[in-house]
Amino acid sequence: MQSLIEKIRQGSFSDFPGGIRPQQFKELSNQSPVSRLPLPEKLFIPVKQHIGVEGQIKVAIGDKVSKGEALTQSMNPFAVPVHASTSGEITAITEHVSAHPSGLPEMTIELTPDGEEHWAELTPMLDYRQQPKTKVLEAICQAGISGLGGAGFPTHIKVTPKKDIEFLIINGVECEPYISADDRLMREHSWQIRQGIDILCHLLNPKYVLIAIEDNKPQAINAMKVACQENPDYIICSIPTKYPAGGEKQLIQVLTDREVPYNGLPVDVGIVMQNVATCYAIADAIFTGKPLLQRVVTLTGKALQKPGNVWGLLGTPVSHLLDHAGYTPGKRKKLIMGGPMMGFELASPEIPVVKITNCILAPDDKEMPEAADEQPCIRCSACADACPAELLPQQLFWHAQAKELDKAKDYNLFDCIECGACAYVCPSKIPLVHYYRIAKAEIRTEEDEKQKADKARERFEFRKQRLEQEKAEREARHQRASEARKAAMDKDGGDSRARVAATLARAKAKQNSDQSSTEATDKVAAAVARAKAKRQATQKSAPEPHQTDNTEQDDKAAKVAAAVARAKAKKQATQKSAPEPNQTDSTEQNDKAAKVAAAVARAKAKKQATQQRAPESTQTDSNEQDDKAARIAAAVARAKEKKNKRSIDKPEPEQTHQDIDTPMITADNDKKQKVAAAIARAKAKKALKDNNSS
Amino acid sequence: MSVLVALIAIGALALVFGLILGYAAVRFKVKSDPLVDQIDAILPQTQCGQCGYPGCRPYAQAIAEGDEINKCPPGGEATIRHLADLMGVEAKPLDSAHGEEDNKKVAYIREDECIGCTKCIQACPVDAIVGASKQMHTVLIEECTGCDLCVDPCPVDCIDMVPLKPTVSSWRWQLNSIPVRNVE
Numbered sequence: 001m002q003s004l005i006e007k008i009r010q011g012s013f014s015d016f017p018g019g020i021r022p023q024q025f026k027e028l029s030n031q032s033p034v035s036r037l038p039l040p041e042k043l044f045i046p047v048k049q050h051i052g053v054e055g056q057i058k059v060a061i062g063d064k065v066s067k068g069e070a071l072t073q074s075m076n077p078f079a080v081p082v083h084a085s086t087s088g089e090i091t092a093i094t095e096h097v098s099a100h101p102s103g104l105p106e107m108t109i110e111l112t113p114d115g116e117e118h119w120a121e122l123t124p125m126l127d128y129r130q131q132p133k134t135k136v137l138e139a140i141c142q143a144g145i146s147g148l149g150g151a152g153f154p155t156h157i158k159v160t161p162k163k164d165i166e167f168l169i170i171n172g173v174e175c176e177p178y179i180s181a182d183d184r185l186m187r188e189h190s191w192q193i194r195q196g197i198d199i200l201c202h203l204l205n206p207k208y209v210l211i212a213i214e215d216n217k218p219q220a221i222n223a224m225k226v227a228c229q230e231n232p233d234y235i236i237c238s239i240p241t242k243y244p245a246g247g248e249k250q251l252i253q254v255l256t257d258r259e260v261p262y263n264g265l266p267v268d269v270g271i272v273m274q275n276v277a278t279c280y281a282i283a284d285a286i287f288t289g290k291p292l293l294q295r296v297v298t299l300t301g302k303a304l305q306k307p308g309n310v311w312g313l314l315g316t317p318v319s320h321l322l323d324h325a326g327y328t329p330g331k332r333k334k335l336i337m338g339g340p341m342m343g344f345e346l347a348s349p350e351i352p353v354v355k356i357t358n359c360i361l362a363p364d365d366k367e368m369p370e371a372a373d374e375q376p377c378i379r380c381s382a383c384a385d386a387c388p389a390e391l392l393p394q395q396l397f398w399h400a401q402a403k404e405l406d407k408a409k410d411y412n413l414f415d416c417i418e419c420g421a422c423a424y425v426c427p428s429k430i431p432l433v434h435y436y437r438i439a440k441a442e443i444r445t446e447e448d449e450k451q452k453a454d455k456a457r458e459r460f461e462f463r464k465q466r467l468e469q470e471k472a473e474r475e476a477r478h479q480r481a482s483e484a485r486k487a488a489m490d491k492d493g494g495d496s497r498a499r500v501a502a503t504l505a506r507a508k509a510k511q512n513s514d515q516s517s518t519e520a521t522d523k524v525a526a527a528v529a530r531a532k533a534k535r536q537a538t539q540k541s542a543p544e545p546h547q548t549d550n551t552e553q554d555d556k557a558a559k560v561a562a563a564v565a566r567a568k569a570k571k572q573a574t575q576k577s578a579p580e581p582n583q584t585d586s587t588e589q590n591d592k593a594a595k596v597a598a599a600v601a602r603a604k605a606k607k608q609a610t611q612q613r614a615p616e617s618t619q620t621d622s623n624e625q626d627d628k629a630a631r632i633a634a635a636v637a638r639a640k641e642k643k644n645k646r647s648i649d650k651p652e653p654e655q656t657h658q659d660i661d662t663p664m665i666t667a668d669n670d671k672k673q674k675v676a677a678a679i680a681r682a683k684a685k686k687a688l689k690d691n692n693s694s
Numbered sequence: 695m696s697v698l699v700a701l702i703a704i705g706a707l708a709l710v711f712g713l714i715l716g717y718a719a720v721r722f723k724v725k726s727d728p729l730v731d732q733i734d735a736i737l738p739q740t741q742c743g744q745c746g747y748p749g750c751r752p753y754a755q756a757i758a759e760g761d762e763i764n765k766c767p768p769g770g771e772a773t774i775r776h777l778a779d780l781m782g783v784e785a786k787p788l789d790s791a792h793g794e795e796d797n798k799k800v801a802y803i804r805e806d807e808c809i810g811c812t813k814c815i816q817a818c819p820v821d822a823i824v825g826a827s828k829q830m831h832t833v834l835i836e837e838c839t840g841c842d843l844c845v846d847p848c849p850v851d852c853i854d855m856v857p858l859k860p861t862v863s864s865w866r867w868q869l870n871s872i873p874v875r876n877v878e
Contacts, residue, residue: 102865403775441865446772449738456739456839459820460749678809682849 004256005208008235014257016250018388019242020421022177022341024216029300030180033188034309037324043111043315044096044352045071045082050146051153052078057109063090066120068291070142071109080144080154083291084120085313088113099337099354103347111315122289133203136286143285144292144355149246149275150338152356155282158272159203166270167256168206170197170279172213172220173239173246176339179359181296182276184309186213186220189280190227196279197234199286204272209234210255211276216241243341244419248273250388262415277358297353299325301362312353318360319349330365337361340368341420375428383422383432389415393422397432400439405446408439416440507566729758736776738769741819742841744793749819757781767793768840799855800838801845805830807852814844814853 007013048054055074059065065084072081088111096108128136141156149171170193174182186193197209211228213221215238228234239245239254249260251273258269266273277295284290297312305326312321318335335346339359383393391412399408416436423432733754740750745765747753757763763777764786771788778785788795803814803823810828822838825831833844845853 100865102860104860104865452839453737453739455837456741456820457734457750459822459837460739460741463819463821674806675809678807678850681851685849685851 008208008210008237008255011238013237013239013254015240015242016245016253016388017390018386018421019244019250020386020424021241022243022424024241025178025300026180026183026216028178028302029298029307029309030183032308034184034296034311036311037316037321039086039113039115039313040316040320041112042091042317043085043088043113043313044317044350045085045109045111045315046096046098046352046354047072047082047107047109049082049099049152049314049354049356050080051151052076052080052146054107055079055081057093057107059090059093059109061090061093064088064114065090065111066118068122068293069120070144070291077157078154080141080146080156081291082109082314083144083293084111085293085315086111086113087116087118097348097351099346099351099357101344103351108352124289125286128199128286129202136199136203140282140285142291143281145278145281145285146292146355147275148277148281148295148355148358150342150356150358152354155274155278158274159200161204161267161272163267164270165204165206165267165272166208167272168197168200168204168209169251169255169271169273170209170211170276171246171248171251171273172211172217172224172276173251174217175214175241175243175246176341176359177243178300178361179298179339180300181298181309181358183217183220185280185296186217186276187223190220190223192283193224193276193279194227194231194234195287196281196283197228199282200272200274200279206272207233210237211235212237212239212251212255214239214241214245243421244388244417247388247417247419249417262412292355295353295355295357297321297357298359299362300359302364302367303328303330303362312357314354315352317350317352318346321353321360322349322362325362327362329362332365334368335360335362341424342418372429374430377428377430380427382425382427386421386425388419388421389417391416393432396439397430397435400435403439403442405439405443409443413439413443730754732780733757733777736769736773736780737766738773738839740768740839740841742768742839742843744768744842746792762786762789764789765792767795770795797857799840799857800835801833801840801842802854802856803831803833804852804854805832807850809850811849813847813849817843817847819843 047057053074053076055072055076057071058073059071065071065087067084067087069084070081071084071090072079074081090109091112092110094108094110095105096110097103098106098108100106123139125131125136125139128139137156137160140159141154145155147153147155147158172182172186174180197211201209209231211224211234213224213236215221221236221238225236228236237255239251244250245254248266252258252260252266252269252271256269256271258271260266261268281292281295285292292314294311294313296309298307298309299321300307304322305328307325310321310324318337322335335349336343337346337351337357337360338344340361340363343359343361377394377397379394381394383397384391387393389412395411396408396413396416399405399411400413413436416433418433418436420433423430423434426432730751731754734751737750737754743749744767745753745756747756753761753765757777763781763783764774766773767788771785774788775785801814801823808825808830810825810830812825812827812831814831815823815825819841820837820839822834823831823844824834840855842855845855
């Protein structure tokens with residue numbers, strides 16, 4: 001370990017594989033100090049300017065805001081707020097073309113500056129060493145600081161590591177051609193950058209701090225050396241100029257000879273890397289309390305008469321910056337945000353400066369001619385030699401072109417840092433990086449869709465299960481109900497039947513015993529009694545006094561007769577089991593018989609009822625008839641509707657008059673009309689369907 | 695004699711192996727066809743029924759039993775390619791009889807026209823529509839698979855299929871390069 005640090009101190013570094021040495025063009029813009037521009041007419045501050053999630057907007061249109069006031073807030077740890085870059089009025093919260101290769105509109109807060117530049121209340125934290133680390137981190141987060149190097153990762157997350165940090169690397173390499181923003185910043189504000197490094201050291205406790213600067217920026221190296229001379233643990237590393245030495249993984253390899261593992265982070269090898277501009281912003285946030293409102297933007301390219309670096313307020317439209325740099329557009333009016341290697345073409349000059357905007361490149365037509373026609377790959381493998389990630393670009397290209405995404409993934413497509421070195425060296429002028437970007441996007445979309453499909457399957461299966469369960473429950477309920485009904489019926493019916501049977505048996509038994517004992521003696525009496533009983537039964541309204549007479553005459557005979565009569569009446573009643581009014585008469589005669597009859601009637605009624613319920617299925621046949629009826633009804637409705645329409649058409653003037661008079665009624669009418677419209681639409685649809693089917 | 699010995703030996707072997715195989719067939723029985731699961735995992739799960747089967751799983755079953763692999767318009771070419779890989783058959787173009795590959799869409803209910811009949815809720819295979827009887831319904835865009843099944847049952851035709859707007863995260867790069875050239 002000691003040897004590694006000694007090696008670094010001596011200035012002997014490792015190297016990363018591949019890489020290219022394009023012409024630098026840095027002298028175009030790095031000659032003059034960073035200048036300030038007048039306020040633009042309007043600022044467009046996108047709500048989301050970094051990797052992560054956006055916060056909720058907490059201002060409304062018409063609000064007056066002070067400079068540095070937070071415009072969004074969020075509880076999500078991956079969200080950092082955006083702030084008002086100057087004082088003024090919120091004039092719109094709407095979608096505005098975004099600083100993204102697609103130029104798709106994104107939610108943006110439009111701020112009209114009032115020119116007063118009055119600050120919101122600032123809370124500096126000069127005694128940060130006495131404060132708990134979480135409070136310092138909170139201050140960094142609330143200042144809206146995200147990585148200013150290019151990716152825009154929220155800084156407060158990056159500086160809350162879970163592991164011990166050996167090296168804190170400050171990235172001032174700035175390896176891309178044309179860009180000189182970090183160079184100028186280091187030359188002019190090296191002290192403040194060092195203050196930012198102090199704060200990071202307080203948070204991370206690294207063993208060593210390596211400040212890496214490419215050797216093509218000697219003035220910046222000197223400035224940083226002067227600023228850091230008091231602290232022996234801050235080592236300024238002047239590394240050889242080679243693109244892309246400023247890439248996170250490449251720089252780690254150059255300085256420490258360590259490789260960040262696949263799918264891993266620098267923290268896994270004990271390293272945290274921060275950009276110099278981020279250090280500057282952190283110092284601003286802690287020592288003055290100012291949130292991140294501006295950044296150095298390099299304006300360069302041969303289409304500009306006055307290239308240079310400017311302090312760009314976040315939200316300033318690119319066109320405003322270009323106006324002050326003497327922009328004379330060529331025929332193609334090409335504008336690039338970022339460097340020529342990794343930047344993207346701007347969809348519109350109205351795109352605002354955001355936290356990751358380090359350069360606006362305005363090349364003239366000669367500088368960057370129209371892309372030459374792509375030619376077939378000749379398998380020269382120049383790209384493989386240039387690749388800093390040791391991938392096989394020609395194979396990746398092959399599979400990306402054939403849409404064999406799985407195979408492209410097998411060739412570690414996601415390790416590609418999209419530096420563009422392969423495309424730069426390609427003799428066939430193949431835009432390799434774009435193929436990789438498309439392939440990456442497609443793989444991401446596919447994975448996204450797969451996830452969605454899995455979710456949909458889960459929901460579908462859950463729904464199926466739920467429906468089945470509901471069906472089973474319904475069936476169980478029906479079964480229970482029918483069983484209960486059956487049981488009730490059985491109880492009722494069984495009772496009455498048993499009673500009937502019992503009485504019949506009793507009657508028969510009596511008859512039998514009578515017949516056997518008094519056959520001989522009282523045949524006549526029995527016949528008379530039977531006749532009488534018959535008469536009684538047929539008359540059905542036989543008064544009891546008659547019977548009392550009989551009893552006087554002959555007890556036994558009367559008893560027999562009565563029994564027979566009763567039995568017969570019962571028999572009749574049960575056979576009839578019919579209209580109760582008739583039976584009411586017999587009730588007087590015989591209570592028991594009536595009861596039996598009633599019970600039977602009830603049972604029968606129940607049976608009928610269940611039978612009626614059962615043949616529901618047969619009703620489907622009648623549905624056809626119903627359909628016809630419905631169709632007729634629909635036709636009639638349609639006719640009516642037409643008629644209505646005609647009649648409505650006529651008296652419209654009158655109606656409008658009414659409308660003015662009685663707004664209350666119109667509201668009511670509105671509803672009615674809506675309902676009517678809905679019904680009419682439904683009917684029309686049905687009619688259409690009917691027509692189609694017939 | 696030797697022929698008899700051979701016959702007996704072979705017969706005995708056959709019997710032993712037969713028993714082993716028979717036991718294995720019972721012991722290691724797989725209830726559902728794992729191939730169906732694999733196919734089902736590739737299908738897009740819109741449950742739209744455009745393939746002619748009542749959902750993605752039935753179609754997966756049908757493919758496992760030898761049906762064509764090009765009947766899924768929501769999945770499109772990508773799904774066909776994956777299915778061809780899995781089934782070891784030649785990928786073929788989408789069968790246009792079942793529909794064309796289209797941009798992803800989601801259902802949208804024009805809420806002031808909705809009469810609250812709940813018919814679309816019953817039709818939705820993934821429970822992506824919320825609402826109650828005589829209350830306005832609405833579609834959960836996140837859950838909607840764009841299957842179209844709710845459009846037909848609507849008695850007042852207030853459901854539209856709206857193509858999804860591309861967002862910054864779903865946007866795809868186009869092939870326009872930014873080359874850098876040395877200027878002589």
